[in-house]
Amino acid sequence: MDEVPIGVTNLKRFKKMPIYVVEEHNDALQFIYAAIGGKKLPMEGTTLLHFDAHPDMLIDRKLKGEDARSGRKVLPLLQIENWIVPAAAAGYIGRVVWLRPPWAKQFSDGTRAIQVGDDAHTGLLRVDSKEPYYMSDALYSSNLVNSRKFELTVAELSAAEEINKIEDLASSLNISQPYVLDIDLDFFSTGNPFLSLFQSINLYDRLEPIFSFKLPENDDVETIEKVNESREQQIEELENLFQHLEEYGDLTEYNGIRSDLFHKVSDLVSVVSTEAERLNVTPDWWAIYAGGCTRDQGGLPYHISSEEEIRNLIKSFSKLLRTLPTPVLVTVSRSTDDGYCPPDQVDLIQSLVLQTLQNMYETDDPYLYYLNVNT
Template identity: 40%
Template sequence: MESSTRWLTHQASRLTCPEPYFVSEGLYSTLEELENTREVTLHVMTIGGFIEDPAKKDDFTAVSSALRQYLPERDTPFILDVDLDFFSTKNPFKTLYSRINLYDKLSPIYAFNRPDSTDPESVKEATAARNEQLTELQNLFDYLEEHRSLQGYEGEKSARYEAVELIYRELTSAYKQSEIDWKIIHDAGCTRDDTDLPHHVTTPNDLDRLINGTFRSFLTALPVPPTIVTIARSSDDDYCPSENVDQIQIGVLDELRQYLGEVDVQLAYEDEEEVH
């Protein structure tokens, strides 16, 4: 998938792309509403298809051809950003407060209704409704985080208020107040729009194929070597399973060394761990 969009580059970021993901995040705006814009091209390709279907094969010739549109010259500088949860990922919210099956209970409260069309007015209306929904829910959960109950809440006693109040009663009957993080609950709810977060903890054999096969082939398909490679472990937030992340990191770095030769590796997360 390829699309061009305008992106606001100061204050809160907004963009003109009507893809449901951006609308559900409340980020859509028309071009007329934006200032200080930049045009961004988003080109999406899928690799590692064998994870879903063993018969699928990646077309790295097509990948290389697509990349040459953006890297036409050998000295074109670019950053290769690798997120390790590409190789193995889990939804860290699925088991949140599982005694009351919280994740499923959040779904109807945070549900997102896609606009019927990509007509700008329809998308604007859907965005406004989504922002109103998320703002009310954030206010409710912020109040719970600060006051540990909804007593004294001065906002509208809407259907969402009643739904959150029910969750409050169920949670506090199953957990101590000290165990409940209301802000994380809101974060979890915000992921429940009209699709779920990906959840696929990859088996060791498939991990080897993804790293030594798929990732190696992807590097070979690059028209030119990257100027800088950044890697996100995504393990502190549990998107990349803790039992996989070190194995994946070692494998990815090995592949990069084979492709690039000697590289200067800076493990920034180790410095952060020392600070904490």
């Protein structure tokens, strides 16, 4: 990105670079906003260098654009999968560089410009991107107001890459100060919490034909809008069905249309309820719905790394950081309570990441926000 972020020449400096460690990834955004408020980061156009097994670049389908631009008031409205784009909509983040491990492929590698703004008819936050990642959540709009452009660059970082490859990668990323270094520990080893939901009946696979949809064959606006509208109706119907299940436990009194989708979900309810009775548990229908929402486009990445793989990825991570300028601040997300970073590996990965950072930068002891958040 060639433009100089607004206010970049008047920035203050931290005495020592802070490292903030959170549990849920969206909690990292408060520290970025605080740094902007403290004039340590520019008011507009910051680059986010994002190491993660997931892009975290969805949008809450019910989030209004005006709420995304409301500063810190938006923070309680965000979740782990949708905290970055609202910050781009507000102008705080102008560029996202997603470094992905080899097993995460939600976006193709390369750079693209994305417009984010308010859908002119609903006021809901939407993007003009026609990529499957956004189409699958019906987040496309061809008619945006109050829009801003941000740049998304996606690249793969593999384990123990040779230094010349690392240098080529660093050169292609073109990272300049000031920027935020953001690390999710599940970059190094990635679980999928939904795989354990009624695993004995392969529930995660059973959800695919219910939640999947067909991508448009053409990318002209008219075709995209029709597919987007159809997908939106599918998601809303599924949400209504599972909300009813959460409240009543079955679909006997469901007042909605008895569509093909209704019958598919009814068949699923029968199988799940039988298995739940056998296990003497109550189905968590919202968790099942959440799992289903990840089943479009093949499902979530899953790769439990060996300790050797983790250490080799740490080496590549370290080599890459040594070729880049020093960030203004670092945010680290554990992502283990929700099952994305394996609980039996998270402490090892965290210690290796923090040790790497402390060896490389002049920094205070990390602020372990995740230990203080509930006290």
